Amino acid sequence: MEIRKTGLKLAKSKPKFVDLVRETEDTFDLHTEIKAAPEVFDAEMLKIFEEGWVFVAHESQVPAPGDYKTSTIGTQPIVVSRNEDGEIYVLLNRCRHRGTVVCRADTGHSNFFRCPYHGWTYANDGSLVGMAMAEGWPKDFDRSELGLKKAARVARYRGLIFASLAEEGPTLEEHLAPAKKYIDAWFDRSPLGSISVIPTAHKYPYPGNWKWQAENGYDGYHGNFVHESWQRVLELAGEAPVSDIRKFRRGGRAVGLKNGHGLLERPGGLNPAASWAGRMMVTHPEYAVALRENFDEEYIDYVSSRRNIFIFPNLYLFDTHLRVINPVTVDSTEVYLYVYGLDGVPEEMNEGRFRAHERFYGPTGFGAPDDVEIFVSNQTGGNARGVEWSIYSRGMHRETVNEEGEFEGHSTDEAPVRAFYREWKRCMA
Amino acid sequence: MTNTEVTRTATRSPEATTITRAEAEALLFLECRMLDELRYEEWLTLFTDDGLYWLPIVDGDPEDAPKLISILYDDAQRRSERVYRTLHTPVLDQAPRSRTVHMVTNVEVFATAAGPRILCNMLVSELRPGGPQQGGLNETRILPARCEYRLRQVDGEWRITLKKVLLLEADQPLYNLAFLI
Ligand code: FES
Ligand SMILES: [Fe+2]
Numbered sequence: 001m002e003i004r005k006t007g008l009k010l011a012k013s014k015p016k017f018v019d020l021v022r023e024t025e026d027t028f029d030l031h032t033e034i035k036a037a038p039e040v041f042d043a044e045m046l047k048i049f050e051e052g053w054v055f056v057a058h059e060s061q062v063p064a065p066g067d068y069k070t071s072t073i074g075t076q077p078i079v080v081s082r083n084e085d086g087e088i089y090v091l092l093n094r095c096r097h098r099g100t101v102v103c104r105a106d107t108g109h110s111n112f113f114r115c116p117y118h119g120w121t122y123a124n125d126g127s128l129v130g131m132a133m134a135e136g137w138p139k140d141f142d143r144s145e146l147g148l149k150k151a152a153r154v155a156r157y158r159g160l161i162f163a164s165l166a167e168e169g170p171t172l173e174e175h176l177a178p179a180k181k182y183i184d185a186w187f188d189r190s191p192l193g194s195i196s197v198i199p200t201a202h203k204y205p206y207p208g209n210w211k212w213q214a215e216n217g218y219d220g221y222h223g224n225f226v227h228e229s230w231q232r233v234l235e236l237a238g239e240a241p242v243s244d245i246r247k248f249r250r251g252g253r254a255v256g257l258k259n260g261h262g263l264l265e266r267p268g269g270l271n272p273a274a275s276w277a278g279r280m281m282v283t284h285p286e287y288a289v290a291l292r293e294n295f296d297e298e299y300i301d302y303v304s305s306r307r308n309i310f311i312f313p314n315l316y317l318f319d320t321h322l323r324v325i326n327p328v329t330v331d332s333t334e335v336y337l338y339v340y341g342l343d344g345v346p347e348e349m350n351e352g353r354f355r356a357h358e359r360f361y362g363p364t365g366f367g368a369p370d371d372v373e374i375f376v377s378n379q380t381g382g383n384a385r386g387v388e389w390s391i392y393s394r395g396m397h398r399e400t401v402n403e404e405g406e407f408e409g410h411s412t413d414e415a416p417v418r419a420f421y422r423e424w425k426r427c428m429a
Numbered sequence: 430m431t432n433t434e435v436t437r438t439a440t441r442s443p444e445a446t447t448i449t450r451a452e453a454e455a456l457l458f459l460e461c462r463m464l465d466e467l468r469y470e471e472w473l474t475l476f477t478d479d480g481l482y483w484l485p486i487v488d489g490d491p492e493d494a495p496k497l498i499s500i501l502y503d504d505a506q507r508r509s510e511r512v513y514r515t516l517h518t519p520v521l522d523q524a525p526r527s528r529t530v531h532m533v534t535n536v537e538v539f540a541t542a543a544g545p546r547i548l549c550n551m552l553v554s555e556l557r558p559g560g561p562q563q564g565g566l567n568e569t570r571i572l573p574a575r576c577e578y579r580l581r582q583v584d585g586e587w588r589i590t591l592k593k594v595l596l597l598e599a600d601q602p603l604y605n606l607a608f609l610i
Contacts, residue, residue, distance in 0.1 A: 203602035229518035369522035380564035
């Protein structure tokens with residue numbers, strides 16, 4: 001699958017990366033090349049994915065010592081591995097001999113990683129524990145520095161595992177701080193405050209830049225157009241007339257946070273007609289009891305809001321899944337949807353969430369393929385390079401900045417995506 | 430005989446407990462043609478009310494599916510929503526619409542207490558036509574799958590209680606599958 005390309009490349013005019021984002025008091029524009037030029041992509045991998053914090057896995061995907069999961073940081077293959085001592089290691093998936101990938105499976109369980117080429121063997125923490133036919137090296141050959149290279153820093157927040165390939169920089173705590181209260185509320189939909197990722201995931205590729213997906217998950221502007229067919233299905237099913245859905249979609253807010261995070265928030269409340277949590281508290285009284293044991297009514301009301309939370313640069317927290325954006329090339333992306341159960345809720349509640357997920361998401365869902373179609377159309381539209389700039393200023397004239405420095409906009413405004421590109425610009429400088 | 434004159438597989442008798450391979454093939458071929466000719470509403474009637482249309486991500490029994498995520502796990506309501514959405518709402522993911530050619534082979538029939546169980550292999554070729562205005566299109570995709578059907582008699586006709594399609598690529602990243610497989 002390939003998008004037709006024109007010959008015009010960044011090299012021709014050589015603007016600096018930061019000039020691809022153009023902001024004034026009331027305008028916010030992005031240059032076409034930000035999603036089309038291979039040079040931009042290469043720099044993003046270095047400056048955004050390899051210098052910052054990147055989501056790599058959730059703890060429940062490597063629950064026991066010896067469990068591992070392969071993933072990527074930007075385009076670098078890695079292994080997330082749980083060692084005997086229960087610690088989690090993030091290792092570059094590359095044998096220190098000649099560079100072969102040592103672990104090829106998606107997930108698995110093993111007491112060691114053995115390189116398929118010449119059999120060098122590494123423990124779960126990456127240390128080199130065996131070299132085949134060792135007499136080929138001097139007796140004093142130092143193996144201690146030849147373990148699988150570890151990510152410089154690994155840190156976790158509420159089970160979400162992040163890694164950074166940079167020794168220096170903000171801590172994960174500092175990186176996540178502006179989004180922390182939203183992440184907490186999202187986890188607190190579980191009476192135990194935690195989730196368990198289930199083994200099957202939806203995965204979709206698309207021939208387009210990774211940032212189309214990043215921009216879209218909290219975009220409240222497109223729903224009535226891209227998802228008209230979804231709204232018609234809900235109407236057919238007797239769940240809500242299209243006019244009501246549209247009214248509901250006007251409520252809430254779109255918020256741009258510091259450090260590139262952002263969210264789309266729909267009003268919750270304990271009215272079963274308006275909110276999932278409210279509905280569940282009625283249909284599953286034991287869920288209501290469990291929540292009330294932990295929280296007061298005001299916080300339960302806060303938790304019940306529906307939030308799509310973006311954690312810069314590659315993670316979305318959605319109501320049914322963790323969405324991981326994997327950049328492949330400047331115009332190729334893979335998106336993984338890791339569906340999870342909320343811990344401590346009745347089984348039927350999670351199964352209901354799984355069915356709701358299948359209905360909208362994934363390659364045959366009633367909504368997600370429409371979004372993917374748009375990402376591809378966006379990338380194709382970028383070939384019309386006679387127009388250089390795209391407009392991202394919706395709502396700038398009416399957004400407010402609160403005491404915490406959050407840009408709060410109408411639910412259909414582009415406040416979160418502006419926060420993304422301000423951070424993008426800071427990283428790419 | 431025109432396409433629409435082709436009717437359902439005739440059953441040998443109301444109390445038949447299984448079918449021949451030829452009868453199974455006739456049913457499968459008819460389904461293929463309904464799908465390729467976009468006769469989705471007729472296709473709905475091939476299923477029993479409690480029938481399941483299922484595309485798993487990993488191979489398994491339908492009983493295990495509720496606790497997992499599938500590519501597609503459609504009961505009667507989801508099936509009719511799917512057909513309604515595809516045919517009668519402004520879908521982007523089927524504009525342009527997929528053209529398909531379904532082929533079924535390696536048909537085997539097993540008699541079970543619950544009725545006939547059919548195993549077969551399927552090859553779906555799919556194309557969404559497009560030019561430079563529609564990136565990612567105009568490429569024929571080949572989707573091989575191993576399938577299982579289970580049938581039950583309703584009012585003297587064999588209907589589908591399970592259509593399971595295990596795509597070769599089931600657990601791999603999958604682009605738009607917003608047509609009926
Ligand atoms: S490349 Fe791994 S042992 Fe030689
Ligand atoms: Fe969408």
